[in-house]
Amino acid sequence: xxxxxxxxxxxxxxxxxxxxxxxxxxxxxxxxxxxxxxxxxxxxxxxxxxxxxxxxxxxxxxxxxxxxxxxxxxxxxxxxxxxxxxxxxxxxxxxxxxxxxxxxxxxxxxxxxxxxxxxxxxxxxxxxxxxxxxxxxxxxxxxxxxxxxxxxxxxxxxxxxxxxxxxxxxxxxxxxxxxxxxxxxxxxxxxxxxxxxxxxxxxxxxxxxxxxxxxxxxxxxxxxxxxxxxxxxxxxxxxxxxxxxxxxxxxxxxxxxxxxxxxxxxxxxxxxxxxxxxxxxxxxxxxxxxxxxxxxxxxxxxxxxxxxxxxxx
Amino acid sequence: xxxxxxxxxxxxxxxxxxxxxxxxxxxxxxxxxxxxxxxxxxxxxxxxxxxxxxxxxxxxxxxxxxxxxxxxxxxxxxxxxxxxxxxxxxxxxxxxxxxxxxxxxxxxxxxxxxxxxxxxxxxxxxxxxxxxxxxxxxxxxxxxxxxxxxxxxxxxxxxxxxxxxxxxxxxxxxxxxxxxxxxxxxxxxxxxxxxxxxxxxxxxxxxxxxxxxxxxxxxxxxxxxxxxxxxxxxxxxxxxxxxxxxxxxxxxxxxxxxxxxxxxxxxxxxxxx
Numbered sequence: 001x002x003x004x005x006x007x008x009x010x011x012x013x014x015x016x017x018x019x020x021x022x023x024x025x026x027x028x029x030x031x032x033x034x035x036x037x038x039x040x041x042x043x044x045x046x047x048x049x050x051x052x053x054x055x056x057x058x059x060x061x062x063x064x065x066x067x068x069x070x071x072x073x074x075x076x077x078x079x080x081x082x083x084x085x086x087x088x089x090x091x092x093x094x095x096x097x098x099x100x101x102x103x104x105x106x107x108x109x110x111x112x113x114x115x116x117x118x119x120x121x122x123x124x125x126x127x128x129x130x131x132x133x134x135x136x137x138x139x140x141x142x143x144x145x146x147x148x149x150x151x152x153x154x155x156x157x158x159x160x161x162x163x164x165x166x167x168x169x170x171x172x173x174x175x176x177x178x179x180x181x182x183x184x185x186x187x188x189x190x191x192x193x194x195x196x197x198x199x200x201x202x203x204x205x206x207x208x209x210x211x212x213x214x215x216x217x218x219x220x221x222x223x224x225x226x227x228x229x230x231x232x233x234x235x236x237x238x239x240x241x242x243x244x245x246x247x248x249x250x251x252x253x254x255x256x257x258x259x260x261x262x263x264x265x266x267x268x269x270x271x272x273x274x275x276x277x278x279x280x281x282x283x284x285x286x287x288x289x290x291x292x293x294x295x296x297x298x299x300x301x302x303x304x305x306x307x308x309x310x311x312x313x
Numbered sequence: 314x315x316x317x318x319x320x321x322x323x324x325x326x327x328x329x330x331x332x333x334x335x336x337x338x339x340x341x342x343x344x345x346x347x348x349x350x351x352x353x354x355x356x357x358x359x360x361x362x363x364x365x366x367x368x369x370x371x372x373x374x375x376x377x378x379x380x381x382x383x384x385x386x387x388x389x390x391x392x393x394x395x396x397x398x399x400x401x402x403x404x405x406x407x408x409x410x411x412x413x414x415x416x417x418x419x420x421x422x423x424x425x426x427x428x429x430x431x432x433x434x435x436x437x438x439x440x441x442x443x444x445x446x447x448x449x450x451x452x453x454x455x456x457x458x459x460x461x462x463x464x465x466x467x468x469x470x471x472x473x474x475x476x477x478x479x480x481x482x483x484x485x486x487x488x489x490x491x492x493x494x495x496x497x498x499x500x501x502x503x504x505x506x507x508x509x510x511x512x513x514x515x516x517x518x519x520x521x522x523x524x525x526x527x528x529x530x531x532x533x534x535x536x537x538x539x540x541x542x543x544x545x546x547x548x549x550x551x552x553x554x555x556x557x558x559x560x561x562x563x564x565x566x567x568x569x570x571x572x573x574x575x576x577x578x579x580x581x582x583x584x585x586x
Contacts, residue, residue, distance in 0.1 A: 050469035051472035053438070057438075058444070090429065
């Protein structure tokens with residue numbers, strides 16, 4: 001996803017002189033082409049995230065469209081109040097992009113995990129939140145976010161995630177897309193869980209469970225129309241995210257459902273638990289610790305569906 | 314070169330001070346001490362130091378002043394009104410429910426407010442961004458940030474202080490209203506504030522110390538943009554509550570507001586007719 005991000009930034013920079021990248025000491029070589037072609041449109045702002053965000057706001061109010069970029073916990077938690085006040089309160093056209101989101105940097109330990117960024121960002125008024133699924137969608141999402149001219153937070157992964165979209169897909173805030181359509185279960189996946197969702201759907205098919213897979217890269221706003229229709233059409237609705245169950249995508253879904261006075265009993269949420277991982281390994285290991293590998297999830301979904309059907313009988 | 318009538322500026326500063334006392338009395342708001350301490354800085358900036366036009370507050374070429382110590386915003390409201398940005402009678406609405414002049418400003422609440430502040434440690438970073446934008450767009454405007462001494466305890470201030478000299482932002486100036494008090498005590502007793510000038514100097518700023526309630530000294534440094542390489546930090550040694558004997562250097566006035574009798578007393582002391 002990182003390379004797609006850098007490629008698209010270069011493309012936008014060629015078309016729009018307002019783009020300026022503020023990187024907080026990350027992206028070694030990633031922006032080399034941008035630096036050569038547009039040396040005044042890239043700043044390494046150092047290990048100083050609060051200033052990165054505040055100065056982005058100063059640039060934005062004077063006509064620039066800054067993109068603030070570093071590892072997710074540092075560009076979200078570390079400078080949260082700067083985002084709240086200087087970006088959101090002032091409604092500045094700034095893109096905040098966190099790399100290594102969720103458990104992408106699992107092996108680096110909990111200092112580098114970000115399982116709270118969705119919760120933090122979506123609580124702020126006026127900011128849109130997106131988690132693209134793969135490299136092609138990063139490009140589409142970045143372009144849409146830049147054109148929005150409002151505060152946007154985008155959580156991306158690292159290098160080498162599975163590519164699901166063959167071409168750059170359409171991306172719109174507030175619009176989700178079906179990758180598969182089934183009858184029994186609907187898997188609502190956000191961000192880098194989409195590959196898992198597709199695998200889970202295949203495994204469910206093996207046990208005669210028909211599932212839909214929906215890519216929910218727009219977290220704020222939700223796609224309310226699709227969400228309603230998904231709830232109407234399926235026996236069970238599953239949310240998948242590499243983020244805490246507290247305040248994340250699944251929480252946003254359930255909040256909306258409750259606010260519509262709709263029934264939540266067909267919804268089950270999967271995400272990270274309310275604890276830090278002290279013993280770490282690669283991303284797969286970390287997901288397993290949180291019960292988020294495809295086998296664990298498939299079994300849990302089968303159990304949930306079974307229980308639902310027993311209750312209904 | 315503008316000819317400045319210092320006698321007139323002194324009268325303006327006294328009138329603004331009395332207005333602040335009245336506003337605090339009417340609205341029953343605190344922060345009067347920190348508002349009074351920076352009146353002279355603002356008068357020097359708005360009556361000569363800055364290239365501004367109250368009739369055209371959004372002119373893209375204007376100088377920008379970020380008032381980072383947002384808790385003392387009554388001082389800026391009063392100065393902006395006196396300078397003609399909006400009618401002085403609007404000051405009567407200070408801190409009224411639903412008014413455009415709340416105790417901490419919201420974005421664009423009244424003409425002339427460049428940034429909504431209230432949480433300390435944001436203004437310098439925003440000012441750095443504005444100054445860099447001027448450089449990149451090839452504009453001539455300058456950026457002036459006013460901070461409190463307590464505010465210098467925020468780590469974010471020093472992040473910005475390290476960035477600005479690296480990029481030679483000589484179109485950026487910070488004025489620190491060093492009134493020696495913060496909410497609950499002497500700033501130098503709570504943190505190791507001093508030597509403040511040397512701190513900025515060590516970070517690569519042109520750093521100057523001046524008597525911060527002296528309009529002559531203020532005017533000359535506020536309008537001086539001669540350094541071609543460095544941003545400028547002005548350590549303005551002020552007195553909290555300056556100008557009114559029973560308020561100055563008494564930190565109770567961080568929280569309390571004057572009663573009617575005290576307003577009358579202040580009026581006499583400030584020689585307001």
